[in-house]
Amino acid sequence: MVTCPRCGRENETRSSFCERCLHEFPSDGWDPRRLICPECRYDNPYGNDHCERCHEPLKPGQTE
Ligand SMILES: [Zn+2]
Ligand SMILES: [Zn+2]
Incomplete structure (x- = not known):
């Protein structure tokens, strides 16, 4: 579970982008690139x- 710091959406998947606003999550130890x-x-x-x-x-x- 990753909560988007921008829109507050709770993303179920461990994605690098928010499912709603496509905000890129900061790399707190995990970044695919x-x-x-x-x-x-x-x-x-x-x-x-x-x-x-x-x-x-x-x-x-x-x-x-
Ligand atoms: Zn978002
Ligand atoms: Zn090193």
Whole structure:
């Protein structure tokens, strides 16, 4: 459940946009296009397997 800060709609799905007003939710650790490093909070571009700063794996479970 994600409550839209703009219109107040309670979105059932964990979407990155509000279902009603299409407001983009702030990235509080989850953004489909960005990968926040769990270790140092560095904002890595999507597609990185490891953090550019500290080289921590960004996709646990998908490592070889
Ligand atoms: Zn909204
Ligand atoms: Zn990092």
